[in-house]
Amino acid sequence: MKRAKKQVFREFITAKGLRSTRQRDIILDAFLSADRHISIEELYRKLRAKNPGIGYATVYRTLKLFAESGIARETQFGDGQTRYEHVTAGEHHDHLVCTRCGTIVEFENETIEQLQADVARQHGFRIDTHKLELYGICAKCQR
Amino acid sequence: MKRAKKQVFREFITAKGLRSTRQRDIILDAFLSADRHISIEELYRKLRAKNPGIGYATVYRTLKLFAESGIARETQFGDGQTRYEHVTAGEHHDHLVCTRCGTIVEFENETIEQLQADVARQHGFRIDTHKLELYGICAKCQR
DNA sequence: CCTCTATTGAAAGTAATTTTCACTGTACAG
DNA sequence: CTGTACAGTGAAAATTACTTTCAATAGAGG
Incomplete structure (x- = not known):
């Protein structure tokens, strides 16, 4: 790779x-x-x-x-x-960011991607990229 | 308002x-x-x-x-x-951003929000906020 | 009114990034 | 090979977006 x-x-x-x-x-x-x-x-x-x-x-x-x-x-x-x-060709992922310790976890969710495409279509947009970030506290920092 | x-x-x-x-x-x-x-x-x-x-x-x-x-x-x-x-109390929305003319369109999608919560739960995160932005070319700029 | 202290505008300060510029090094032409 | 054009480099200055400082000002309760 x-x-x-x-x-x-x-x-x-x-x-x-x-x-x-x-x-x-x-x-x-x-x-x-x-x-x-x-x-x-x-x-x-x-x-x-x-x-x-x-x-x-x-x-x-x-x-x-x-x-x-x-x-x-x-x-x-x-x-x-x-x-x-x-970036690995053809791969896309989003992020979970811990606002306490800075840990960044990647995730993929095909259904969300699909729904995003639907939204874009409804508004007539041609999407090039997107950014989805969830900010919160990771499991470790919650303890 | x-x-x-x-x-x-x-x-x-x-x-x-x-x-x-x-x-x-x-x-x-x-x-x-x-x-x-x-x-x-x-x-x-x-x-x-x-x-x-x-x-x-x-x-x-x-x-x-x-x-x-x-x-x-x-x-x-x-x-x-x-x-x-x-910000209007209790309301949340995400954005479609046209990278050519700068137009910003707001949208809401309950299903996406739900899926985000699922992802966070799977990773043990407690989510405070999130950010979802779709970048592309709006209908007007495509013409 | 008076006084206490939050607020203000101008200017200086920051932090991250970009540009400038004189010098250097790469790669193609001969 | 080897000259040479011009891309690339490092250091420092510049830029951008924002924040802080500071002396002067002005709300708001007494």
């Missing part, structure tokens, strides 16, 4: 006439081996531990490229930080 | 030991007669047209109070601007 995403990104780079660089490789490796919902801050720190030479701006720029290439997606969970999550 | 919200806000002010001011009245009027999803920037411009003396910070502060009092709710639609929408 990592292999597949690296491949996708390589093809994106080529197709766009961009260049393959040491920094992009390092950032891609770090991203792919990171938590599924990582903030730029976290990824930057993770990177810097091994590769002190990489700049903040490059991390921002590269993550935007990942999103453009389709291997990552920007998400905002209302904590003021943009996170990037891994 | 406007009357009711003004009443709610007045009571909130009193209960909190805050003060009723000219600025708050003006901002409340402007908010209540504005679009249902207005950004601070938009509201500020709208206000300034009639009341040049009101400062940016006051608008920010006052909208936060509206949210606290329950007559407004903060929402973010990923365009980097916080919007405030009108």
Whole structure:
């Protein structure tokens, strides 16, 4: 799966006439081996531990490229930080966010997706993406 | 309905030991007669047209109070601007957002709400709020 | 009226992200 | 190979959206 995403990104780079660089490789490796919902801050720190030479701006720029290439997606969970999550082709999921400890749980629900499509159709919208987040307290924090 | 919200806000002010001011009245009027999803920037411009003396910070502060009092709710639609929408007691709705013209359509769907509750229960979460947004192109922009 | 203290506007401060710019490195052309 | 055009980079400055500070002002109860 990592292999597949690296491949996708390589093809994106080529197709766009961009260049393959040491920094992009390092950032891609770090991203792919990171938590599924990582903030730029976290990824930057993770990177810097091994590769002190990489700049903040490059991390921002590269993550935007990942999103453009389709291997990552920007998400905002209302904590003021943009996170990037891994995207696997054809897969879609939504989130349960614990507002106490920050835990993020992914879930899929085909019936909800279906009902969303119905709503969109009723209003004449052509849907490109959607965002469904449930905010509350996770089981662990309730104890 | 406007009357009711003004009443709610007045009571909130009193209960909190805050003060009723000219600025708050003006901002409340402007908010209540504005679009249902207005950004601070938009509201500020709208206000300034009639009341040049009101400062940016006051608008920010006052909208936060509206949210606290329950007559407004903060929402973010990923365009980097916080919007405030009108809240009517006991009502909940979700959004269809046109990514071309910015139109926001509200909808309600009891079945989806129900399914969300089921998902949360399966994961042991106690849900406080949720956010469901469908992004796409509205009927008008498709033509 | 008076006084206490909430409120205000302007300006400075923050936080996250983006842009600028001079320098560097990649990849294609020859 | 090797020159060279131009994409990419890091550091710092800029931008954006919002928040805080602070001195001056003004509600509201006494």
